[in-house]
Amino acid sequence: MLKAADTYPELRERFAWQIPERYNMGVDVCDKWAAREPDRLALIHAAADGSVDEYTFGRLRDCSNRLANVLRAQGVERGDRVAILLPQCPETAYGHIAVHKLGAISIPLFTLFGADALAYRLSDSGARCVITDTRGAARLAALRSDLPALTSVLCIDGPCDTGVDLRAEMAAASPQFDPVDTSADDPALIIYTSGTTGQPKGALHAHRVLLGHLPGVEMSHDFFPQPGDRIWTPADWAWIGGLLDVLMPALHHGVPVVARRFEKFQPEAAYQLLQDFGVRNAFIPPTALKMLRGVEQPRERWSFQLRSVASGGESLGAELLDWGRKNLGVTINEFYGQTECNMIVSSCAALEEPVPGAMGFPVPGHELAIVDDAGTPVPDGEQGNIAVRSPDPVMFLEYWNNPDATRAKYVKRWLITGDVGWRRPDGRLSFVGRNDDVITSSGYRIGPGEIEDCLLQHPAVQMAAVVGKPDPLRTEIVMAYVVLRPDYAPGDALVAELQDWVRQRLAAHEYPREIAFLETLPMTTTGKVIRNELRRRAAQSAGASIEPKKT
Numbered sequence: 001m002l003k004a005a006d007t008y009p010e011l012r013e014r015f016a017w018q019i020p021e022r023y024n025m026g027v028d029v030c031d032k033w034a035a036r037e038p039d040r041l042a043l044i045h046a047a048a049d050g051s052v053d054e055y056t057f058g059r060l061r062d063c064s065n066r067l068a069n070v071l072r073a074q075g076v077e078r079g080d081r082v083a084i085l086l087p088q089c090p091e092t093a094y095g096h097i098a099v100h101k102l103g104a105i106s107i108p109l110f111t112l113f114g115a116d117a118l119a120y121r122l123s124d125s126g127a128r129c130v131i132t133d134t135r136g137a138a139r140l141a142a143l144r145s146d147l148p149a150l151t152s153v154l155c156i157d158g159p160c161d162t163g164v165d166l167r168a169e170m171a172a173a174s175p176q177f178d179p180v181d182t183s184a185d186d187p188a189l190i191i192y193t194s195g196t197t198g199q200p201k202g203a204l205h206a207h208r209v210l211l212g213h214l215p216g217v218e219m220s221h222d223f224f225p226q227p228g229d230r231i232w233t234p235a236d237w238a239w240i241g242g243l244l245d246v247l248m249p250a251l252h253h254g255v256p257v258v259a260r261r262f263e264k265f266q267p268e269a270a271y272q273l274l275q276d277f278g279v280r281n282a283f284i285p286p287t288a289l290k291m292l293r294g295v296e297q298p299r300e301r302w303s304f305q306l307r308s309v310a311s312g313g314e315s316l317g318a319e320l321l322d323w324g325r326k327n328l329g330v331t332i333n334e335f336y337g338q339t340e341c342n343m344i345v346s347s348c349a350a351l352e353e354p355v356p357g358a359m360g361f362p363v364p365g366h367e368l369a370i371v372d373d374a375g376t377p378v379p380d381g382e383q384g385n386i387a388v389r390s391p392d393p394v395m396f397l398e399y400w401n402n403p404d405a406t407r408a409k410y411v412k413r414w415l416i417t418g419d420v421g422w423r424r425p426d427g428r429l430s431f432v433g434r435n436d437d438v439i440t441s442s443g444y445r446i447g448p449g450e451i452e453d454c455l456l457q458h459p460a461v462q463m464a465a466v467v468g469k470p471d472p473l474r475t476e477i478v479m480a481y482v483v484l485r486p487d488y489a490p491g492d493a494l495v496a497e498l499q500d501w502v503r504q505r506l507a508a509h510e511y512p513r514e515i516a517f518l519e520t521l522p523m524t525t526t527g528k529v530i531r532n533e534l535r536r537r538a539a540q541s542a543g544a545s546i547e548p549k550k551t
Helices: 009-014 025-035 056-073 090-101 113-126 134-143 168-174 208-218 240-252 267-276 286-292 318-327 403-408 448-456 493-505 529-540
Strands: 043-046 052-056 079-084 107-110 129-132 152-155 186-191 202-206 256-258 282-283 308-309 333-338 341-344 368-371 384-389 416-424 430-436 439-441 444-445 461-471 477-482 512-518
Touching: 025 056, 025 090, 025 208, 025 477, 043 056, 043 090, 052 056, 052 090, 056 090, 056 186, 056 444, 079 090, 079 113, 090 107, 090 186, 090 240, 090 256, 107 113, 107 333, 113 134, 113 202, 134 152, 152 168, 208 240, 208 308, 208 333, 208 341, 240 282, 240 403, 267 286, 286 461, 286 493, 286 529, 318 448, 333 416, 333 430, 368 416, 439 477, 448 461, 448 477, 448 493, 461 529, 477 493, 477 529, 493 512
Parallel strands: 043 256, 079 107, 079 129, 107 186, 129 152, 282 308, 308 333, 477 512
Antiparallel strands: 043 052, 186 202, 333 341, 368 384, 384 416, 416 430, 439 444, 461 477
């Protein structure tokens, strides 16, 4: 959708949405290419055992048509919910495509979810069918008595005592299927928020959500696609970042996707994959970038030729940007969004070098502002709520079965993200933190991101997370939780050194008055730090009766 430009204002001026009235996401990412170039490469599956399987768009259409026919035979109808409990693999890709072509609603689920998390999402959505493997089917067997809507479980890897053998069913099914005629606004996808506190909410998206993502994907990958592009992400396709920032946009553009999800992220193996599969584009979350950063001299040890790297989910800082230029050979583009309204801010090194501390510009097609709690825009430089004007093609339809939460998400015509930020005079937006992440100390409002970035620049620090700890005098003090690099040991001297490091580089009121060393940071399945858990620990260590803030 983006038209190449030399400046951001020119890029924005040239942009116009192209949203057809009738549109089906599954047809767009698969059948469109299969009709034109059936032998065009769509997917490269690099399995954990070292085997490699390639899928053309013609093969992808055949598989998704067969699966759509199987689902219909299982009683799945338009509007029914079908959950996909699988890692990065071909069945995940053509599973979503089949569900969308059927006019049903797909629900991506993490394979790492525990029993309670799975049961809640399947019950709340009223899922009629789950596509999974034998391991997933065995986990679901214990839950099915509490899931009356769930009528079938399809196993992708052979005969299964607790589900239907999907391979056998697909082999017997017809490869011909007439996709359901859907509008761009018809529901297609439910993605549940991470639910770090309280129950997660199901963000219901329309088929148009893919088209709404395209400008942000194209901008964050320096005008994606370019000849020879090939994309990969370590992020699970059950996350909006893997599914709608990588898999679906790449297939829309006819760009091959490398499917390889490490059960546990291994930075050396990731570099090897970039080399072996000629990956040109990558979406790498900040947590994975920090793990890659721990490997010495990657460009001397592996031969990879990245063209673009995008990252989102946590703020990047100057240290990671500098490291990326030296060790990945590219300037990492940061983007911003959330499950309800994604890929709405991005930097683009092909246009302008990023400014450390700024997420980037509003992506063309999206109108953003910093507003107060009443929905009134505030002046440049003043902190407020990051907000997006509705309607917007990438914006969710509603929270599934939760009209009160849907209404609470909006003030006037603005969708309130729940994040705090500020607008720079040049139009770039800067992220301060989740509304509840901002630390109030001695009257100062302090965002954790800048302090975390400063700590990361110290040679001893592998990862860092900053929260507010209740304090009777200052309201809160800045507390840092730090994971050290292997060659460093915790101690009082290192605490003092890190405190002084931040004090000299930032400000006296921002340095962490307390530092605790951890082996690992608590993370969500999407790789974000669970700050609420760290706030709970901080409040507990303070002996505070104050309830820790919630995210």
